[in-house]
Amino acid sequence: MTNLLKNLIYPVASNNKKRLKEHFSGKWVVITGASHGIGKELTYKLIESKTNLYLLARTEAELQKICQDAENAGCHARYYAIDLRDRNELDKLCSKLKDELPQVDYFFANAGKSIHRKITDALDRLHDFDRTMDLNFRSMVALSLALQPALSKQKGCIIYTSAVSSLYPSAPGWSAYHASKAAANTWCETADAEWKSWGIRMKIAYMPLVHTQMSDVNKTYKNMPAYSASEAADLLLRLSLNNRHTYKPWWARMSAPIAYLLSPLIRFTYRNCIKA
Template identity: 40%
Template sequence: MFNSSNLLNCVLFPIVKPNYSKLNRQLENKVIVITGTSYGIGESLVNLLANIQCHLILVARTHDKLINIQQSLAHKKAKIDIFSVDLRESEQLDNLMTNLQRYSVDILINNAGKSICRPILQSLSRMHDFDRTMKLNYYAPVKLCLALIPHLQRNQGQIINVSAINVLLAPTANWAAYQASKTAFDQWLNCARPELENQKIKVSTAYLPLVKTRMIEPTKIYKRFPALQADEAAAIICRLLQTKKHQYKPWWTIIVQLASLFFNNIWVKLNRYFLKKKL
């Protein structure tokens, strides 16, 4: 049934549709590495790309889930290889990079990610939160890019980063670990972009708003917020694959960016108000 929350979703997140027949032609026989494919946005993306005659290399930790995805899509056009890897573990990451040298990779989609919502005062003895988010959201994609840049250079390929709109907006309380690590890779990729584009490697970033996946489940308040579905977020990534545009961000991002620039003090006060109200 259509209600006011559906309407709000339609206004905030108008449907983004790639031209699938163009995408089919563009991705034919391409080798695409996608991280974080066992759940959420990554899994939805694999479901969409499986209809194309390309070669998908899936990376995530949950081996059974990867096997399950590979088997359930075996009748589709794409060839699928899987690698069960914890991208935070340097030995496993190094093994993955050695294995990836066997392929001629055309596209890297950095999607694996971990979010943590925790107040600083509850993090005093939890340095591992910052370590884990940096390892997965920053160091792993940097290492993967460095290993695959020679492939992408040869194949005039593309890097797509699945980022979060928060990276473009004023910082939010309780999100220090996640936001710092996502911002770190965003900065890295934006610095590298002119160099990569001189080598004919396209760089695209999806600055996604909230997406209904298991990632946001622990944050109760998000249940009431407008959000994309995982397959809508996957369609946005497909559109970046097809158009090779530099970025996707929701149309209202600029309004919120201006507001966070001009009313930054009010934003900080609002953060403090809501934190106190919670205590």
């Protein structure tokens, strides 16, 4: 029963390895959040496809090992260990990238952090909002601006890992996370329209639940059916290969518009049934 439910809600999206290799071999790809979870799985799939990589995250030992594995597999690989919430460090990285990467084919803006805390529990925690916005929104924008000329040269593509929950009416407890994802979604949509003339495409993956260290912190999520990080990486790769502008799970395509129609009822329930 659990397997049936898993296959129905999370249908597997495998990619043809030969096609991936034909597409990605020799290309330059920048990935944030490459040290763990979805980003790490994505990185290893790209290594198999002989892709050249520029990897970003905080955990230097992990990035170093992945780069070594990439070099051993015949790829060019570089990394920069950085806390993407640190604005000074991010400025330095952006200047460096302009010199170091003259051509970029893909930028997977994947690093992110979720936070679940009610606003009433965050009255003295403005930093919750700053940190979440800085990582999930601002760092993606800063790196997109810095990489714009290099992406334009290659008629490249930016793929943002968003969250399916940002397609539904806002739920209590998720103000920081959803605000950051919604801001990033809007920015990507706008850039897609504005940057068409530069040849740059923007794509958004509205990811459902994926078992990673980020989601598995929550015991309820840990026991729920979900994609594995490897399956989620396949979804990102499939989005990069096809002509679609977004990835959304099939059930979200149907239920999100209905949820918006029902939003007065949903808001009423949240206001009256959820304790502050």
